[in-house]
Amino acid sequence: AQSVTQPDIHITVSEGASLELRCNYSYGATPYLFWYVQSPGQGLQLLLKYFSGDTLVQGIKGFEAEFKRSQSSFNLRKPSVHWSDAAEYFCAVANTGNQFYFGTGTSLTVIP
Amino acid sequence: NAGVTQTPKFRVLKTGQSMTLLCAQDMNHEYMYWYRQDPGMGLRLIHYSVGEGTTAKGEVPDGYNVSRLKKQNFLLGLESAAPSQTSVYFCAIRSGYQETQYFGPGTRLLVL
Numbered sequence: 137a138q139s140v141t142q143p144d145i146h147i148t149v150s151e152g153a154s155l156e157l158r159c160n161y162s163y164g165a166t167p168y169l170f171w172y173v174q175s176p177g178q179g180l181q182l183l184l185k186y187f188s189g190d191t192l193v194q195g196i197k198g199f200e201a202e203f204k205r206s207q208s209s210f211n212l213r214k215p216s217v218h219w220s221d222a223a224e225y226f227c228a229v230a231n232t233g234n235q236f237y238f239g240t241g242t243s244l245t246v247i248p
Numbered sequence: 249n250a251g252v253t254q255t256p257k258f259r260v261l262k263t264g265q266s267m268t269l270l271c272a273q274d275m276n277h278e279y280m281y282w283y284r285q286d287p288g289m290g291l292r293l294i295h296y297s298v299g300e301g302t303t304a305k306g307e308v309p310d311g312y313n314v315s316r317l318k319k320q321n322f323l324l325g326l327e328s329a330a331p332s333q334t335s336v337y338f339c340a341i342r343s344g345y346q347e348t349q350y351f352g353p354g355t356r357l358l359v360l
Contacts, residue, residue: 145288170348179338179351180291226290234279234298234342235306236349240290 138163140227142239149217150247157212157242159201159227168230169210171201174241175223183225186210197221222246251275252352254339260358261329269324269355271339279342280322281306281349282314284335291338297322329359 139162149155161167168187172180184195191203201212210227227239251274261267271280281296283306293306295314303314311333313325326333339352 140290172351179353180340182348182350185348228291234296235293236281236291236340237293237307238283238291240288 138229138231138235138237140229140237140239142225142227142242144242145240146243146245148245148247151219152216155212155214155217155221155244157225157227157244159210159212159239160208161210161227161229162208163229163231165232167210169201169203170228170230170236171195171199171210171212172226172228172238173197173223174226180226183212217244217246219246219248252339252341252350254337254352254355256355257353258356258358260360261326262360263330265329266325266327267329267357268326269337269339269357271322271324271352273320273322273341275341275343275350276319277341277343278319279344279349280316281340281342282312282322282324283338283340284308284333285338285354286335294324294337329357331359333357334359 141160170185171183174180183199186203224241226241230236253272255270278299282294283291292308297316300319315323337355340349342349
């Protein structure tokens with residue numbers, strides 16, 4: 137069965153510092169991988185996605201993620217965090233049966 | 249929210265009452281999904297549809313029913329609400345296979 141693990145429930149970083157959010161997935165075939173961001177009281181917004189090809193994908197708001205098949209990981213990174221990046225981040229994997237599986241999320245706090 | 253609206257935005261129900269949540273899209277997308285979001289649980293798929301007149305069960309379908317009589321609308325029904333169904337419900341749409349999901353703003357449901 138497919139599953140997604142986000143091992144960090146909550147992360148605090150200082151503004152301007154670098155960020156890495158971890159995501160590990162379990163899926164037998166080539167996964168379709170996504171990162172979404174959710175601000176309080178809002179829906180989810182797509183940051184980036186990986187379907188195939190280059191394993192380093194660029195997204196919106198300066199985010200990037202790297203697909204590592206050997207580690208079953210799809211970690212999200214940003215070189216310099218802004219206060220407006222404070223939000224909840226969700227990793228998701230989609231299977232060929234049209235279903236999406238989401239991680240439990242990582243809450244990001246940014247300290248001025 | 250990519251042309252996805254959810255009605256109502258907030259609702260309070262008593263145990264045993266019924267209600268229907270409406271998801272409407274103006275994007276002409278084939279795929280529509282209903283999720284529930286609970287603290288510490290991430291998003292879990294309730295039901296989904298791959299086209300008008302079709303529905304399928306997701307990860308947590310018990311206690312819910314759905315219908316997709318028109319392509320642009322996906323209805324989620326609770327026949328006899330229970331406190332365990334207190335949650336935030338999100339609808340999502342997707343244009344096709346290998347495409348991204350776009351989410352609605354959510355419906356907050358409280359069952360007393």
